Ligand code: CTP
């Protein structure tokens with residue numbers, strides 16, 4: 001099934017500690033967001049890209065999308081103060097798509113095979129996400145800095161994007177969020193909160209979100225590895 005993707009890039013990138021929104025930082029000479037756009041531009045099953053930018057970066061983001069040849073990103077929309085607000089503004093543009101994906105602008109390394117596996121699952125389940133098994137042991141810690149409990153690692157997965165939805169499932173989740181004021185840190189959590197089922201599709205560890213300066217070093221290493229694999 002074909003899909004439309006919403007790409008939120010309207011954050012401030014505070015943890016990256018750069019002078020600009022991290023979406024504009026470059027990897028091998030191209031802005032992070034251009035790398036991300038290229039993945040979906042190249043996927044024949046992606047019908048449309050809705051890029052979400054902050055109000056004061058709309059023109060810059062539009063120009064960048066054009067320069068990157070991202071013809072599917074024909075509309076850049078203004079985001080909001082929280083990620084959930086930004087995604088919602090973007091999703092409103094494409095609720096008529098057969099399937100809807102949400103993918104972080106700051107996650108440029110998602111593999112097309114994983115996207116297609118996710119689509120298949122979302123078609124069946126209504127909502128699905130890519131995730132990887134947790135590698136660290138995760139502790140729940142109280143306000144005083146004391147461990148409350150150690151969570152069972154074999155049951156823990158780190159959520160990634162894309163997260164995929166049948167549009168009516170996302171619509172219902174938004175209705176629930178409106179009623180209750182629920183705020184999630186990812187998109188499928190709205191479906192979970194509304195009592196819906198969410199399926200997990202195993203992703204890969206290269207699909208990192210560029211969050212801190214150290215991630216930029218890791219990103220260059222991932223690109224170098226790929227260039228090596230491609231024999232260039
Ligand atoms: N995002 C958005 N609108 C917001 C907040 C975040 O569109 N109000 C986007 C970011 O641009 C990013 C993605 O959501 O592509 C994932 O968020 P995150 O990694 O937290 O990015 P930032 O919020 O920009 O970074 P930070 O939290 O460090 O400030």
Ligand code: MG
Pocket residue numbers: 011
């Ligand atoms: Mg953030």
